[in-house]
Amino acid sequence: MNKDTNAQNPEDLTGIKLTNVPKSAVGAKAIQSALKHIKDEVGVVKGIQLLKNVNQHYGFDCPGCAWPDPDAKRAFLAEYCENGAKAIAEEATKNKVSPLFFATHSVQELAKLSDYEIGKNGRITNPMYLPEGKDNYEEISWENAFQLIAKELNGLSSPDEAIFYTSGRTSNEAAFLYQLFVRQFGTNNLPDCSNMCHESSGVALTETLGIGKGSVTLDDFNHADLVIVMGQNPGTNHPRMLTALSETKKKGGKIITINPLPEVGLMNFKDPQNPLKWVGSGQNLTDLFLQVKINGDVALLKIILKLMKEKEIANPGSVFSNDFIKNKTDGLEEMLLNLDSFSIEELLPQTGISLTEIKKATDLIISNNNIIICWAMGLTQHKNAVDNIRELVNILLLKGSIGKKGAGTCPVRGHSNVQGDRTMGIWEKMPDTFLDKLDEEFNFKSPRKHGLDVVNAIEAMHDKKAKVFFGMGGNFVSATPDTEFTAKALQNCDLTVHVSTKLNRSHLITGKKALILPCLGRSEKDMQTSGEQFITVENSMGIVHQSKGHLEPHSKNLLSEPAIVAGLASATLKNSNVNWANLTADYNLIRDKIANVVPGFNNFNKKVSVKGGFYLPNNARNNNYTPTKTGKANFTLNKPSDLKLKDNQFIMMTIRTHDQYNTTIYGLNDRYRGILNERRVVFMNKKDMEKQQFKNLELVNLVSHFKEEKRIAKGFLIVAYDIPEQCTATYFPEANVLVPLRNVAHTSNTPASKTIIITIEKS
Numbered sequence: 136m137n138k139d140t141n142a143q144n145p146e147d148l149t150g151i152k153l154t155n156v157p158k159s160a161v162g163a164k165a166i167q168s169a170l171k172h173i174k175d176e177v178g179v180v181k182g183i184q185l186l187k188n189v190n191q192h193y194g195f196d197c198p199g200c201a202w203p204d205p206d207a208k209r210a211f212l213a214e215y216c217e218n219g220a221k222a223i224a225e226e227a228t229k230n231k232v233s234p235l236f237f238a239t240h241s242v243q244e245l246a247k248l249s250d251y252e253i254g255k256n257g258r259i260t261n262p263m264y265l266p267e268g269k270d271n272y273e274e275i276s277w278e279n280a281f282q283l284i285a286k287e288l289n290g291l292s293s294p295d296e297a298i299f300y301t302s303g304r305t306s307n308e309a310a311f312l313y314q315l316f317v318r319q320f321g322t323n324n325l326p327d328c329s330n331m332c333h334e335s336s337g338v339a340l341t342e343t344l345g346i347g348k349g350s351v352t353l354d355d356f357n358h359a360d361l362v363i364v365m366g367q368n369p370g371t372n373h374p375r376m377l378t379a380l381s382e383t384k385k386k387g388g389k390i391i392t393i394n395p396l397p398e399v400g401l402m403n404f405k406d407p408q409n410p411l412k413w414v415g416s417g418q419n420l421t422d423l424f425l426q427v428k429i430n431g432d433v434a435l436l437k438i439i440l441k442l443m444k445e446k447e448i449a450n451p452g453s454v455f456s457n458d459f460i461k462n463k464t465d466g467l468e469e470m471l472l473n474l475d476s477f478s479i480e481e482l483l484p485q486t487g488i489s490l491t492e493i494k495k496a497t498d499l500i501i502s503n504n505n506i507i508i509c510w511a512m513g514l515t516q517h518k519n520a521v522d523n524i525r526e527l528v529n530i531l532l533l534k535g536s537i538g539k540k541g542a543g544t545c546p547v548r549g550h551s552n553v554q555g556d557r558t559m560g561i562w563e564k565m566p567d568t569f570l571d572k573l574d575e576e577f578n579f580k581s582p583r584k585h586g587l588d589v590v591n592a593i594e595a596m597h598d599k600k601a602k603v604f605f606g607m608g609g610n611f612v613s614a615t616p617d618t619e620f621t622a623k624a625l626q627n628c629d630l631t632v633h634v635s636t637k638l639n640r641s642h643l644i645t646g647k648k649a650l651i652l653p654c655l656g657r658s659e660k661d662m663q664t665s666g667e668q669f670i671t672v673e674n675s676m677g678i679v680h681q682s683k684g685h686l687e688p689h690s691k692n693l694l695s696e697p698a699i700v701a702g703l704a705s706a707t708l709k710n711s712n713v714n715w716a717n718l719t720a721d722y723n724l725i726r727d728k729i730a731n732v733v734p735g736f737n738n739f740n741k742k743v744s745v746k747g748g749f750y751l752p753n754n755a756r757n758n759n760y761t762p763t764k765t766g767k768a769n770f771t772l773n774k775p776s777d778l779k780l781k782d783n784q785f786i787m788m789t790i791r792t793h794d795q796y797n798t799t800i801y802g803l804n805d806r807y808r809g810i811l812n813e814r815r816v817v818f819m820n821k822k823d824m825e826k827q828q829f830k831n832l833e834l835v836n837l838v839s840h841f842k843e844e845k846r847i848a849k850g851f852l853i854v855a856y857d858i859p860e861q862c863t864a865t866y867f868p869e870a871n872v873l874v875p876l877r878n879v880a881h882t883s884n885t886p887a888s889k890t891i892i893i894t895i896e897k898s
């Protein structure tokens with residue numbers, strides 16, 4: 136593939152410095168780093184006003200992640216974390232991207248910058264239009280922008296030629312209106328970031344437990360005997376989760392961590408809300424660390440299942456929760472029988488862990504009854520990702536460790552409202568029960584043909600079968616796989632539109648025409664004709680609550696996301712029976728509509744006025760599995776990885792540094808892994824380096840292999856790291872060019888961004 140689109144980050148290096156990996160996470164250093172970002176981006180006075188309102192009952196929801204807030208007591212000035220503070224600083228930045236900026240910087244010139252440099256330009260102040268054949272965006276009025284999109288949409292030969300993407304920061308109110316508009320327009324083409332994120336969890340949990348969401352609440356961490364954290368780096372991506380894990384430990388619970396990397400945050404923690412604890416050695420979190428090879432999790436879990444079965448047979452009733460299994464589950468016999476077709480000898484090499492260590496983990500599982508399993512992208516982004524999650528459910532079911540206090544599933548979500556967006560109908564294959572309700576409420580017939588997900592949408596645009604791309608947030612070109620292919624796909628469109636807060640690469644790799652529609656951020660006041668509005672979000676544990684910004688908007692030309700949807704719908708839909716302007720004048724009216732359509736939202740306005748919000752119904756939490764196909768919780772048969780590496784090949788995972796939010800790059804450091812001022816690195820085991828005769832910090836090119844296809848990314852520095860043999864790691868999004876679009880998880884169609892086969896070539 137050639138590199139002619141400017142879609143990739145530049146190959147220039149930024150000057151790496153290596154430091155020691157710190158011994159513990161959070162503590163004073165984290166507070167220091169948070170305050171520095173706030174001071175540099177926002178300024179001190181406005182910064183304090185901001186932080187005071189984060190995650191408070193009547194403040195705004197931190198846009199950083201979907202980890203829940205404490206139900207009752209909340210710390211003043213401290214219900215955020217280092218990375219939450221960076222996310223907020225990024226949104227409230229002083230820097231502005233004005234029409235003058237666009238007049239003096241061409242699209243081609245900006246696209247040559249790195250994602251870091253692009254983002255630092257700041258918040259977009261006005262709607263901007265890039266006419267066909269022009270090099271610079273020009274200012275456009277909101278009305279003209281809506282008319283232009285409407286004309287393009289209505290000129291398509293079918294509504295299915297338009298793609299409507301959503302990233303996960305969009306509020307419930309905006310998401311509900313958006314999907315209504317898209318379905319009234321006539322398509323289910325509603326791909327979202329979930330397709331690349333927790334889709335595999337949704338698929339596996341729906342099949343096994345009858346609900347695509349996790350079952351635990353925050354309080355369950357106070358009652359768990361054992362928490363297993365798999366494929367997740369909470370010290371960086373969900374720092375407030377460390378407080379919950381710390382509570383588990385204080386109450387005598389144990390923690391097993393399963394990860395190819397010894398992530399600092401999971402190993403040792405200093406509570407940021409307790410300055411007395413900042414000095415000293417911190418609290419050890421992980422009791423047992425299993426350094427699994429990338430994609431070795433099914434093999435590992437299978438060995439544990441086999442050991443559990445062995446012990447149960449030797450001493451019936453000593454391991455399995457037989458009453459629970461008998462009353463609540465289906466498929467035990469087949470699952471146990473299927474275990475016989477795998478041998479420990481055959482599975483063990485895939486894990487890279489000694490049998491002694493695996494036996495220790497098995498003993499902890501056998502001897503504890505209240506078990507929570509947490510996971511994130513380390514399990515969901517593989518070809519057999521769905522197997523990963525179904526297999527961990529098998530363990531919970533054998534133990535009866537679900538549907539009771541201190542036990543259950545905990546898929547830790549990414550974007551702060553990604554779960555809520557799904558609940559509101561952002562999904563290319565929403566069930567008919569939802570669509571029937573929608574039709575009844577708004578008196579129309581929504582399309583029933585399933586729409587395109589992210590991977591299929593990219594192919595459709597590439598093949599010119601889809602011609603308009605509309606992004607509600609996000610940074611499609613940088614976040615998706617196969618950067619060069621995706622760039623071509625977007626460039627094949629007649630029109631690309633982005634509703635955005637900050638400038639990003641997707642504004643620069645465009646269709647023939649392009650629009651940027653700038654919107655309010657979470658931290659800003661949302662004024663509509665009936666007065667100041669709040670919005671609502673749903674966190675990782677199914678709590679729906681208010682969020683209200685207090686800062687003056689960045690520019691007077693910003694619109695809220697609901698107002699943008701309403702403007703677009705009014706311009707596009709000729710015969711809509713919805714009064715779009717009324718709905719956005721007062722978001723209570725949107726919530727009344729949601730109450731009539733979405734299960735669990737009856738009396739929405741009343742319930743959400745209560746401090747802390749309300750829990751949505753969750754059958755698995757209530758030990759009820761009737762929504763599954765069998766009416767019971769299902770044991771499943773799962774396959775370990777079928778990857779076969781040649782001698783010179785490696786598995787590569789793409790991960791986040793401590794200084795980024797997905798494609799938004801806060802800085803160039805990855806402090807917790809000892810890497811400063813460089814993102815173009817590839818982590819490698821020392822033994823592999825010796826075998827291949829590579830030196831530390833040697834400059835190399837990475838080549839990925841998928842079927843007969845090859846993809847290349849040039850200019851990476853090798854860093855010797857504590858990572859299993861034949862495993863490597865690079866950072867997302869720089870390495871996305873190496874992720875093959877068609878290398879996806881079965882059933883969920885999620886790109887396998889954590890199992891890329893590469894060779895490493897001397898530069």
Ligand SMILES: Nc1nc2c(c(=O)[nH]1)N[C@H]1C(S)=C(S)[C@@H](COP(=O)(O)OP(=O)(O)OC[C@H]3O[C@@H](n4cnc5c(=O)[nH]c(N)nc54)[C@H](O)[C@@H]3O)O[C@H]1N2
Pocket residue numbers: 199200218219332365366367368369371372373393394395396398427428429430431432511512513514548549550788789790791792793795796797889
């Ligand atoms: N500050 C910050 N917060 C964020 C984000 C951010 O970018 N920055 N992103 C948000 C989003 S959208 C999401 S989805 C989450 C992501 O949160 P994470 O899933 O924690 O993020 P990743 O960096 O992708 O980390 C994956 C972890 O899985 C491990 N891993 C990789 N492959 C395997 C494997 O095969 N097996 C096992 N057991 N482990 C594996 C990696 O070593 C790494 O520790 O965080 C959210 N929160």
Ligand SMILES: Nc1nc2c(c(=O)[nH]1)N[C@H]1C(S)=C(S)[C@@H](COP(=O)(O)OP(=O)(O)OC[C@H]3O[C@@H](n4cnc5c(=O)[nH]c(N)nc54)[C@H](O)[C@@H]3O)O[C@H]1N2
Pocket residue numbers: 301302303304305328329331332333512516549550607608609610611614615616634635636637638639654655656657696789790791796797798799867868870871874888
């Ligand atoms: N290789 C590889 N690729 C991955 C992953 C990986 O681990 N490895 N992870 C995947 C995952 S888990 C995810 S979730 C996706 C993320 O994919 P996306 O959600 O598409 O990407 P983000 O980088 O989170 O989007 C950032 C942009 O959102 C806009 N934005 C920020 N706040 C708001 C807001 O309030 N409203 C609006 N309208 N816009 C806003 C800003 O303009 C910003 O530039 O990436 C996926 N891609």
Ligand SMILES: [Mo]
Pocket residue numbers: 328331332333548549550
């Ligand atoms: Mo995500």
